[in-house]
Amino acid sequence: MNKLQAETLSGVATKKKSKEPVVEITNLRKGFGQQEVLKNISLQLFTGENLVVLGKSGSGKSVLIKCVVGLLNPEGGKVEVLGQNVSTLTRETLGELRKKIGFLFQSGALYDSMTVKQNLEFPLKRIKKDLTEKEREEKITEVLENVGLADAMYKMPSQLSGGMRKRISLARTIVVDPMIMLYDEPTTGLDPITSDEISSLINEVQGKYKTSSIIITHDIKCAQNTANRMVMLHEGEVYMEGKLADYEHSTDPFIQAFFK
Amino acid sequence: MKKIDPAFKIKGFATKQSVRLSEKTLAKTEKAGNYLTDLADVVLFLGKVFRETFSRDFEFKEFLRQCFQIGYKSLPLISITGAIMGIVLTIQSRPVLVNFGAVTLLPGMVAISLIREMGPVITGLICAGKIGSGMGAELGSMKVTEQIDAMEVSSTNPIRFLVVTRILAATLMIPLLILYADALGIFGSWAGANLKGDVSFVLFFSQAFSHVTFMDLFPAVIKSFFFGAVIGTVGCYQGYNAGRGTESVGKAANSAVVLASLLVIIVDVVAVQITDMLRS
16 A cells, blocks of 8 residues: 555545535536526535536536636526635636636646646646745656656656546646646546546545545446545436435436446 | 419518518628627737736746747748749849849849848748648647646636737747848849859848848838737637637638738738838
């Protein structure tokens, strides 16, 4: 058992989940043209939990977390992150709020023209401005070790495999110690072994960095491995909310079709 | 057979016609609306660029990197085209000048035409192709692969980091590339002149520059800055506003070249008119 795994287990064991929501979504509506993607979504993410949002492709899962981080503006309803209504914030205040949010993109979204080290330095220089060069270097080495890719520091993104890109992308997100993590399809396009490794990393991040996370996925195995609580979206609405066991024992044909 | 009242027939025809007309009107209105929306997007984009240009946290390192990419990495292409411009212009015009017994005017004629018009426009068009398409494709692919979104959620303003630095670098480097192309063009002209005769380097250059005045060089340099700004802005706008699919990357690169080339020519026409007014 490595140091991080040990810390994770102890973190999970000692964690007292408070019932204070860090993200609160109320009656969220969002559409594109004539198509209404999110109809009336309400959900909460509590401190220290991993909330998995499940749903078919095109059910609006990614749109949901893009509204949380302010990349998309909702047409109705309210998205509150750490007590602040995202859609009413000024650009500067939103920028400050985003410093506390990590977003793992589906494609990884690594900057092609930069090395792995520069990719990690990019947010670090802008968000943790008070760090010295040596401290930055140490921080980068630490997170790269945590994702098991310390030797990839000077590689270009084009030299990395899909799983490595996801890990580096995760490292770039956690390097600034976010309070909230948003994972957009973290295991899509990966083989089952790498998918399991990414799921374990998500749990390790939760344990070590005490993050509260929303994990968007349609990968049931990833959901089973990471979820403290699950929300199922269907046709733009919350179809079911509960623990993993509730889903597994559900007699609803739609839920059963998902968990088969 | 049921008899149809002729008045009813006319009424029906009129209704169909009016429906067709109203459809056409609607389509035209929609088209006009789209143009207006596009125009509003351009104005908004320029407004954001202008605001971020004068913001406190200027990305100086990225600006220098872009200067290197746009300026230094374009040197081989600009060197070859600049020299060829001079050689071709000399080879084409020498026989005509010989017929008129005015071959001594060759260096001056080449220098003036290169500095005033050929150097800026041809280099501008080449830069529109190389730099404009590069910016369109790079920013377009960054958009498609969510890198711009990633930048935004990292509390970095992508307009400030990606767009402002590129536009300013293009505005600064393209005039320098144009002056460099002019110099190489005159050098190429000397080489071309030596293909059919024997002219010393010093004599050729002193002849060339004895005809060039401040009013030849100054307006050309000023319009070069506009060429740079136009190429940078169009390239960045097309890339930054690319769609979400990979097809849109190609479209962004293509439309960046076409629009930038067109605007370079339009700016040139306007600049020539203004210069002409100033001269007269």
